[in-house]
Amino acid sequence: MFFFRKKNASDANASSLLAFMGTDLHSHLLPAVDDGVQDVATSVHFITALQEMGIRQIITTPHVMMDRFPNSAATLAGPYQQVLQALQSAGNPISFSHAGEYYLDESLPQLLQQPLMKIFGNVVLVEMSFMSAPPQIFQWLFDIQTAGYQVLLAHPERYNYYHQQPEMYARYRERGCMLQVNLLSLTGYYGKHIKTAAEYLLQKGLADYIGTDLHHHKHLEAIRDIANNRKLRALLESYPFKNAAIPIANVPV
Numbered sequence: 001m002f003f004f005r006k007k008n009a010s011d012a013n014a015s016s017l018l019a020f021m022g023t024d025l026h027s028h029l030l031p032a033v034d035d036g037v038q039d040v041a042t043s044v045h046f047i048t049a050l051q052e053m054g055i056r057q058i059i060t061t062p063h064v065m066m067d068r069f070p071n072s073a074a075t076l077a078g079p080y081q082q083v084l085q086a087l088q089s090a091g092n093p094i095s096f097s098h099a100g101e102y103y104l105d106e107s108l109p110q111l112l113q114q115p116l117m118k119i120f121g122n123v124v125l126v127e128m129s130f131m132s133a134p135p136q137i138f139q140w141l142f143d144i145q146t147a148g149y150q151v152l153l154a155h156p157e158r159y160n161y162y163h164q165q166p167e168m169y170a171r172y173r174e175r176g177c178m179l180q181v182n183l184l185s186l187t188g189y190y191g192k193h194i195k196t197a198a199e200y201l202l203q204k205g206l207a208d209y210i211g212t213d214l215h216h217h218k219h220l221e222a223i224r225d226i227a228n229n230r231k232l233r234a235l236l237e238s239y240p241f242k243n244a245a246i247p248i249a250n251v252p253v
């Protein structure tokens with residue numbers, strides 16, 4: 001089902017807003033599997049809304065967090081098929097697939113007993129505690145890399161404990177870990193310090209990818225608001241994010 005809204009000037013500005021990205025590789029659009037979208041109709045609505053802003057491919061990434069969201073390829077298969085079928089019923093041919101956003105903690109050895117869900121190639125998306133830097137983080141990254149994956153760290157700018165030591169971001173990249181900035185971090189949506197950290201990552205050329213991390217309507221509205229922010233749009237369109245180089249995969253039939 002498509003949702004229609006009244007068109008206005010800002011809709012016209014928004015139609016190419018995310019075209020620079022091409023592929024969105026971080027979002028929470030599978031229904032009722034985490035703290036993101038809770039029903040299929042909203043999944044289709046959000047996917048359509050991203051398309052209307054210029055997104056051509058969505059690789060959605062439900063949380064995989066042992067304590068709160070014990071997701072796996074097996075638990076996500078059903079919700080994914082529901083969304084895929086709803087897209088097909090709506091005649092929407094967008095490339096839509098899923099991986100996961102793995103929360104790194106002591107459960108990593110258990111996670112690595114199964115193949116991890118990859119965004120594309122051998123890339124896996126990971127996140128970590130917002131409260132404090134896990135002392136073992138570089139060992140964990142090494143363990144994932146040793147298992148044959150390339151690691152992409154979600155929203156490094158949102159880990160407040162690095163705001164006073166931004167040189168840490170370069171250490172991640174020196175160790176082969178790629179960095180993914182959240183689009184809304186650059187608007188100040190998550191706060192001033194997070195915006196500053198995101199801008200630092202772009203100024204230093206440390207950000208590899210950008211993602212929406214779209215969970216709910218408030219995020220969607222905040223993304224739409226960027227349409228009229230000419231300064232930010234110029235920054236987004238001039239930065240060499242690698243999203244555009246991700247091949248557009250065929251939708252599984």
Ligand SMILES: [Fe+2]
Pocket residue numbers: 026027028101154213
């Ligand atoms: Fe996320």
